[in-house]
Amino acid sequence: MAIRRRDFLKAAGAAAVSVGLPRLARGADSAGIYDLERFGNARILHMTDTHAQLNPVYYREPSVNLGIGEMAGQPPHLVGRAFLDHFGIRPDSADAYAFTCFEFEKSAPRFGKLGGFAHLKTLIDRLRSDVGGAHSLLLDGGDLWQGTGLANTMQGRDMVEVANLLGIEAMTGHWEFTYGEQVLRDNLERFKGEFLAQNVFLTEEAAFNDAVAFDKATGRVFKPSTIKELGGHRVAVIGQAFPYVPIAHPKRFTPDWTFGLREDELQKHVEVLRRSEKVDAVILLSHNGMDVDLKLASRVTGIDVILGGHTHDAVPQPVAVKNAGGTTLVTNAGSNGKFLAVLDLALDKGKVSDVRYHLLPVYSELLKPDPAMAELIGKVRAAHVSDWSAKIATPDRLLYRRGNFQGPMDQLICTALRRELDAEIALSPGFRWGVTALSGQPMTMEDLLAETAISYPETYVQEMTGAQIKDVLEDVCDNLFNADPYYQQGGDMVRAGGLSYACTPANAIGNRISELRLDNGQALEAHGHYKVAGWASVNAQQGAPVWDVVAKYLRSGRMTPERLGPGVTLKGVDGNPGMVGQG
Amino acid sequence: MNAPPGPLATRRLILASVALIGLGNLPFGSRPAHAANDKYPEDAFKQKSQADAIKSLYGRSAEPSDKIKLDAPEIAENGAVVPISVTTTLDKVTSISFLVAENPNALAASYRIPEGTIPTVANRLKMAKTTNVLVIVEADGKLFSATKEVKVTVGGCGG
Numbered sequence A: 001m002a003i004r005r006r007d008f009l010k011a012a013g014a015a016a017v018s019v020g021l022p023r024l025a026r027g028a029d030s031a032g033i034y035d036l037e038r039f040g041n042a043r044i045l046h047m048t049d050t051h052a053q054l055n056p057v058y059y060r061e062p063s064v065n066l067g068i069g070e071m072a073g074q075p076p077h078l079v080g081r082a083f084l085d086h087f088g089i090r091p092d093s094a095d096a097y098a099f100t101c102f103e104f105e106k107s108a109p110r111f112g113k114l115g116g117f118a119h120l121k122t123l124i125d126r127l128r129s130d131v132g133g134a135h136s137l138l139l140d141g142g143d144l145w146q147g148t149g150l151a152n153t154m155q156g157r158d159m160v161e162v163a164n165l166l167g168i169e170a171m172t173g174h175w176e177f178t179y180g181e182q183v184l185r186d187n188l189e190r191f192k193g194e195f196l197a198q199n200v201f202l203t204e205e206a207a208f209n210d211a212v213a214f215d216k217a218t219g220r221v222f223k224p225s226t227i228k229e230l231g232g233h234r235v236a237v238i239g240q241a242f243p244y245v246p247i248a249h250p251k252r253f254t255p256d257w258t259f260g261l262r263e264d265e266l267q268k269h270v271e272v273l274r275r276s277e278k279v280d281a282v283i284l285l286s287h288n289g290m291d292v293d294l295k296l297a298s299r300v301t302g303i304d305v306i307l308g309g310h311t312h313d314a315v316p317q318p319v320a321v322k323n324a325g326g327t328t329l330v331t332n333a334g335s336n337g338k339f340l341a342v343l344d345l346a347l348d349k350g351k352v353s354d355v356r357y358h359l360l361p362v363y364s365e366l367l368k369p370d371p372a373m374a375e376l377i378g379k380v381r382a383a384h385v386s387d388w389s390a391k392i393a394t395p396d397r398l399l400y401r402r403g404n405f406q407g408p409m410d411q412l413i414c415t416a417l418r419r420e421l422d423a424e425i426a427l428s429p430g431f432r433w434g435v436t437a438l439s440g441q442p443m444t445m446e447d448l449l450a451e452t453a454i455s456y457p458e459t460y461v462q463e464m465t466g467a468q469i470k471d472v473l474e475d476v477c478d479n480l481f482n483a484d485p486y487y488q489q490g491g492d493m494v495r496a497g498g499l500s501y502a503c504t505p506a507n508a509i510g511n512r513i514s515e516l517r518l519d520n521g522q523a524l525e526a527h528g529h530y531k532v533a534g535w536a537s538v539n540a541q542q543g544a545p546v547w548d549v550v551a552k553y554l555r556s557g558r559m560t561p562e563r564l565g566p567g568v569t570l571k572g573v574d575g576n577p578g579m580v581g582q583g
Numbered sequence B: 001m002n003a004p005p006g007p008l009a010t011r012r013l014i015l016a017s018v019a020l021i022g023l024g025n026l027p028f029g030s031r032p033a034h035a036a037n038d039k040y041p042e043d044a045f046k047q048k049s050q051a052d053a054i055k056s057l058y059g060r061s062a063e064p065s066d067k068i069k070l071d072a073p074e075i076a077e078n079g080a081v082v083p084i085s086v087t088t089t090l091d092k093v094t095s096i097s098f099l100v101a102e103n104p105n106a107l108a109a110s111y112r113i114p115e116g117t118i119p120t121v122a123n124r125l126k127m128a129k130t131t132n133v134l135v136i137v138e139a140d141g142k143l144f145s146a147t148k149e150v151k152v153t154v155g156g157c158g159g
Helices: A005-011 A080-087 A094-099 A104-111 A117-131 A149-153 A157-166 A175-179 A181-190 A204-208 A263-275 A290-299 A371-388 A408-421 A445-452 A466-481 A546-555 B007-017 B042-046 B050-058
Strands: A016-018 A021-023 A042-047 A136-140 A225-230 A233-240 A281-286 A305-308 A319-323 A326-332 A339-348 A351-361 A391-393 A425-430 A459-465 A492-497 A499-503 A513-518 A529-535 A568-570 B019-023 B068-071 B082-088 B093-100 B107-112 B120-125 B131-139 B142-150
Touching: A042 A117, A042 A225, A042 A233, A042 A281, A080 A094, A094 A104, A094 A351, A117 A136, A117 A157, A117 A339, A117 A371, A136 A225, A136 A233, A149 A157, A149 A371, A149 A445, A157 A181, A157 A371, A175 A181, A225 A263, A233 A263, A233 A339, A263 A281, A263 A290, A281 A290, A281 A339, A290 A305, A290 A319, A290 A326, A305 A339, A326 A351, A371 A445, A391 A546, A408 A425, A408 A445, A408 A459, A408 A492, A408 A529, A408 A546, A425 A466, A445 A546, A459 A466, A466 A492, A466 A499, A466 A513, A466 A529, A492 A499, B042 B050, B042 B107, B050 B093, B050 B107, B050 B131, B068 B131, B068 B142, B082 B093, B082 B131, B082 B142, B093 B120, B107 B120
Parallel strands: A042 A136, A233 A281, A281 A305, A305 A326, A425 A529, A499 A568
Antiparallel strands: A016 A021, A016 A351, A042 A339, A225 A233, A319 A326, A339 A351, A425 A492, A459 A529, A499 A513, B019 B107, B068 B082, B082 B120, B093 B107, B093 B131, B131 B142
8 A cells, every 4th residue: 555645744754963952853744754955065874784675674663672770761762652752753654653663553554664775775866866976975884684585595695786786885794794704705805885893803813823804913804994085075984893793693603703892992093083084074883782882972082973773773863972072973773774864964174063864764655666776686586585485374463573572473483493393492582683574464485584594593402401591581681681781782682482481671680580480380490401492592503494493383374473371571660661561 | 924013912922021920710830930939829819709819819908990901891702711901000010910700719810010011911811600800900019909890691692
């Protein structure tokens, strides 16, 4: 169903912001959403975490995205109506549908799918031609090469071709690293833009063995930054890759490299760019996640804007963070190709004098797909996707993934793992990628791969004690809710099937998880032994790929995510605006 | 290698120039030559808790100091070899010690710093679990400290 232009104009406005003084303009209907007023002398377009979704998608934003302690009620930890109220978005608008979970099922048929690279291409070309080529720059924040069966099979080669046609000039990475060094380097050979990462270094052993690096003196594996001439000014873009690649993923993919936040190295690099290179603006293209970026902005000086990703937070306005050197704006631009961020800068000698920021939803029904990109997408898909187009199931309910603790899509995966692998408990990673399936619409293998396609998909079945299971839950929960964002890795809570528990996010590690019970109501015994199935382990596993296990279950005609126990009961978060109901 | 000596090479030189007194959780064979005049602090390495180890090693307590720069990862990539380094602008440094609060024996390493040596130590410590790393710097007869939590995680991702 096509959105009506009139509907849309009423609905969609654009947020504008001045440095240090956010100004709300959302809801204005004086111009089309994509007709941006000219501002400043340089335009940076930022996309991030598209997860290789070449075609438009449905993607339901979270109903649970809790902020704890100082982060409670602060962006990005607002959901549903609290989000709409905070940003002044009308509840019945297209923007409400794009940015929040508010009445998602009602709005999805009305406003349609978002994103798609052919639609993105049309929008990007238009926004660049509006300001003239020498005034614009296109950046990608990473997680571009992973998220679909096609990208996984082609190890990101398809996405490099797409990125080249799109005109991405610089990117950083996260899942890109999970194809291993050789594939990464081969892909980067073909990539016409630059891959930037100030925070990836050779391990001491690799440096000793003379491994390949961008800069042997510092041990930096990749170029840390690039300087672009924009509108007669010099703009530096520094890349910040996901800091915890060897922890969050199997270390075997990146044995020679060590990551981390590298705050000191970043500060020094900013100073070199400012003093020696005399740049007029410094942009950090970050895959830290929003909470980490907010803290980093308060400590590192000299960065004008952090264009952020990783945590998939679609935040309409930048957050202005004060630090010892001035103010840094922090953004996060959502995921799955749903949004394109437009950063317009008024550049002066040695400084950014003013800024406008728009996070534009990519409404696929309002944008004509670019023919050349549509053709390329058709070409790269043709070789593989026909094998994956047959229907394997029809969901009897909305299946979405995003949420701090659980979602029906992961519940279904957990149920399939338990049934197919005959386990009492299933654990499934709290990924934030993976698109939303509507009730009653056919689901194909391609759809299932969009929830599961990673380079370490092997399933496992192992015996664990109750104490070990609790430790895993505590450990992952601390990645979400540690009071210090630098100890957070992003992502959501590991999903548990066949197991219910209570969680008190505000407690310290070791004291958040309680009341663990199996589906039959029995309390989990610390010394008891349980058969646990799972996938995406950081240790090497031998089981069948998770997509085959889940597909087998679905093909048998069973489609219902089982949940016999109460699931996750949250404690101490009543009234938190990062939560709509329990979840 | 023709490349100019970078930080890695420098660090090796620095390590070579300081006298090693002991490594808590590693097999410890011979007594280091440079520490000839100092007795190996056997008792301190045997203590379980941080407080007892400090008491045994120094006999008094330390004050936090912002002149100590403790560099450690927020989240360890491998708990078996966590890179931790310390440098300080304090004058007259005579020793630098590393303690890991929840290791079976808290004292991990203690270095005697001879006069005229740049007070910088980089080492890799084995950590049993998420806990604080405490560094003690002895300077001009006084004790100073800095601490940082290092998380040792089972791994697994969201994003």
